Amino acid sequence: MAVITDIGLDVARIPAKPIGRGYWFGVGRRLLGDPVAIAAAVVILAIVLAAIFAPWIAPADPYRASMLRRLRPVGDALYPLGSDELGRDMLSRLIYGGRLSLLMGLLPVVFAFIAGSAIGIVAGFVGGRINTAIMRTVDVFFAFPSVLLAIALSGALGAGILNAIVSLTVVFTPQVTRIAESVTTQIRTRDYVEAARVSGAGPFAIIRVHVLGNVLGPIFVYATSLISVSMILASGLSFLGLGSKPPEPEWGLMLNTLRTAIYVQPVVAALAGAMIFITSISFNLLSDGLRSAMEVK
Amino acid sequence: MMEGSRHGILTCDRGGPAQPLLSVRDLTRHFGGRRAWIGAKVGERRGAVRAVDGVSFDVAKGETLGIVGESGCGKSTLARLITQIIAADAGEVIFDGEAVGTSALDLSAYRREVQMVFQDSYASLNPRLTVEETVAFGPRVHGLARRDAIDRAHDLISRVGLDPTRFAARYPHELSGGQRQRVNIARALALQPRLLILDEAVSALDKSIEAQVLNLLVDLKDEFGLTYMFISHDLNVVRFMSDRVMVMYLGKVAELGAADVILANPRHPYTMALLASMPSMDPDRRTTEAPLSGDPPNPIDPPSGCRFHTRCKFATPVCAQTAPALAEVGPAHRAACLMAAPGSAHPQAPPGAAVAA
Numbered sequence: 001m002a003v004i005t006d007i008g009l010d011v012a013r014i015p016a017k018p019i020g021r022g023y024w025f026g027v028g029r030r031l032l033g034d035p036v037a038i039a040a041a042v043v044i045l046a047i048v049l050a051a052i053f054a055p056w057i058a059p060a061d062p063y064r065a066s067m068l069r070r071l072r073p074v075g076d077a078l079y080p081l082g083s084d085e086l087g088r089d090m091l092s093r094l095i096y097g098g099r100l101s102l103l104m105g106l107l108p109v110v111f112a113f114i115a116g117s118a119i120g121i122v123a124g125f126v127g128g129r130i131n132t133a134i135m136r137t138v139d140v141f142f143a144f145p146s147v148l149l150a151i152a153l154s155g156a157l158g159a160g161i162l163n164a165i166v167s168l169t170v171v172f173t174p175q176v177t178r179i180a181e182s183v184t185t186q187i188r189t190r191d192y193v194e195a196a197r198v199s200g201a202g203p204f205a206i207i208r209v210h211v212l213g214n215v216l217g218p219i220f221v222y223a224t225s226l227i228s229v230s231m232i233l234a235s236g237l238s239f240l241g242l243g244s245k246p247p248e249p250e251w252g253l254m255l256n257t258l259r260t261a262i263y264v265q266p267v268v269a270a271l272a273g274a275m276i277f278i279t280s281i282s283f284n285l286l287s288d289g290l291r292s293a294m295e296v297k
Numbered sequence: 298m299m300e301g302s303r304h305g306i307l308t309c310d311r312g313g314p315a316q317p318l319l320s321v322r323d324l325t326r327h328f329g330g331r332r333a334w335i336g337a338k339v340g341e342r343r344g345a346v347r348a349v350d351g352v353s354f355d356v357a358k359g360e361t362l363g364i365v366g367e368s369g370c371g372k373s374t375l376a377r378l379i380t381q382i383i384a385a386d387a388g389e390v391i392f393d394g395e396a397v398g399t400s401a402l403d404l405s406a407y408r409r410e411v412q413m414v415f416q417d418s419y420a421s422l423n424p425r426l427t428v429e430e431t432v433a434f435g436p437r438v439h440g441l442a443r444r445d446a447i448d449r450a451h452d453l454i455s456r457v458g459l460d461p462t463r464f465a466a467r468y469p470h471e472l473s474g475g476q477r478q479r480v481n482i483a484r485a486l487a488l489q490p491r492l493l494i495l496d497e498a499v500s501a502l503d504k505s506i507e508a509q510v511l512n513l514l515v516d517l518k519d520e521f522g523l524t525y526m527f528i529s530h531d532l533n534v535v536r537f538m539s540d541r542v543m544v545m546y547l548g549k550v551a552e553l554g555a556a557d558v559i560l561a562n563p564r565h566p567y568t569m570a571l572l573a574s575m576p577s578m579d580p581d582r583r584t585t586e587a588p589l590s591g592d593p594p595n596p597i598d599p600p601s602g603c604r605f606h607t608r609c610k611f612a613t614p615v616c617a618q619t620a621p622a623l624a625e626v627g628p629a630h631r632a633a634c635l636m637a638a639p640g641s642a643h644p645q646a647p648p649g650a651a652v653a654a
Contacts, residue, residue: 023425023468191421192431195481198380199435199488200408209434213425 030293037289040282051098058092062249071265082268085261097249105231107165112172113223120180141174150233154242164243172226179222183215217294224287228280235276251276312394317355318524324352324388344597348374350548361525363539367593371548372528376496380413412485416497418477422469428480429465435487453483475506494526532575536560544568547596547604554630564632566609615642
């Protein structure tokens with residue numbers, strides 16, 4: 001039976017099935033159609049799984065040193081990726097090193113995402129003087145280059161993984177806050193937020209139902225682009241002796257301790273740097289893929 | 298007042314049918330305005346935009362009040378003031394005899410009674426919520442259980458002419474403009490309001506769909522016993538919908554009266570110009586010259602006296618000096634023009650005692 005709707009279409013011909021699938025369904029489908037993003041995701045997944053299951057995957061004990069077999073080249077019979085300046089197996093140390101490096105790359109971003117979103121959404125939604133007060137405070141942090149700020153905070157707090165994570169969180173929170181505030185300010189004046197106000201909804205109900213769903217996506221994409229920066233900064237802190245301490249396997253620290261061997265075994269000395277590079281560029285590519293998958297209305 | 302069309306049972310009617318549902322008294326809202334800090338006028342208060350400037354009117358129970366005027370005349374600001382989205386600088390809104398914002402009628406209770414439909418059907422729907430979630434949101438914040446709110450949403454979706462089994466789970470981008478505006482109407486009705494403000498609600502729709510939505514609005518008004526404030530710049534639509542019409546110019550009321558009277562026999566030159574600007578169906582009665590030229594004056598610094606005198610073809614020097622008050626020009630028909638005020642200095646004014654302007 002032909003039922004004509006107000007768009008002049010026979011409704012019987014409109015397919016009923018693909019309807020009612022949400023925005024995130026479309027984002028997921030577009031992401032799966034992006035080969036670069038898929039490749040980046042596979043690399044990240046492999047590194048994460050290797051780090052989690054390191055004790056089962058690593059061929060040797062990452063802490064066992066051998067004074068006789070120091071700085072072996074890549075492809076050595078005993079050491080597939082060579083050995084470091086204390087004769088420890090590089091492959092095992094790189095696998096174990098992913099644990100701390102990923103942790104120090106991800107945790108500050110997670111904390112900054114939570115704190116920055118909360119502060120930014122409140123500032124953007126409330127507006128007025130409170131917004132000005134919060135955003136001018138945030139601007140103070142932008143006066144310092146983030147590397148300098150991270151080093152200064154870590155130096156003041158003292159060396160250690162926990163302190164490095166705290167200082168990196170402080171570095172990233174203002175950046176997330178600024179994005180959250182600008183996205184929320186755009187949403188706040190939309191008609192559907194006004195309609196929600198007219199229906200008598202309080203600020204918390206409006207934020208929960210109407211703001212979060214439209215704001216968290218863009219903030220999340222921005223946060224994923226910070227993961228690579230966080231990993232590099234964390235490695236830098238470790239390199240400077242402000243993050244993890246020897247003999248912990250951590251990519252930044254390994255880069256530091258092997259730098260004296262750069263003329264003896266250049267390939268081995270660069271391996272940790274290569275891991276940082278591969279991981280951070282994978283996170284960046286995945287973030288880019290996510291951004292373009294979310295841009296379509 | 299005008300005998301409006303009354304329908305159905307009015308819920309929680311306090312003041313009886315003679316009590317206006319909504320009374321607006323001297324409502325004023327100016328935007329911006331800052332002290333100059335540079336130039337010759339340092340420290341002087343720069344003018345604010347006088348979006349709504351001392352507007353008073355009543356809306357009777359069960360009637361449709363059409364509000365017309367050019368872009369920027371304050372129609373939408375007026376709607377946002379009445380729905381309390383923005384706060385008024387001065388004046389009061391009285392709903393069924395109770396001043397809004399007092400202990401007798403707090404904001405939460407008032408908001409159940411007055412709802413609004415916006416012009417942009419896409420921007421007024423949250424793109425992340427399905428149709429049923431959007432319609433059920435209002436009842437949910439007023440404490441209705443989820444299941445009941447969804448049931449009410451489905452009921453309303455079918456009342457506005459959409460099939461719930463087909464549309465309830467859709468997202469706004471899966472709907473046409475007309476369908477989205479139907480959802481907006483369902484959302485506005487979900488709190489069972491008594492007054493519905495339609496702010497250019499059909500202006501963005503195609504003509505054929507516009508007609509369908511207008512007919513739907515007429516049906517819903519009967520079914521739910523609603524009162525409408527119908528804001529539009531389209532005089533044909535206002536003529537079709539309204540019992541009474543209020544013409545606004547630069548934040549002030551120019552003319553107010555029964556729709557058939559105002560549209561047949563306007564007394565304010567601005568209303569006359571608006572009517573003359575409507576294209577005629579009769580080719581022999583084509584308008585050859587523009588009835589109104591130029592843009593409205595800047596509302597930051599409105600003209601002295603009558604605000605319309607800069608564009609009025611009947612203007613005399615006195616119009617630049619005296620601001621006309623709304624004067625009775627017929628039964629329930631008032632116009633803010635010196636030509637209508639008895640005893641004013643305007644040569645075409647009716648004779649009589651001068652009234653305080």
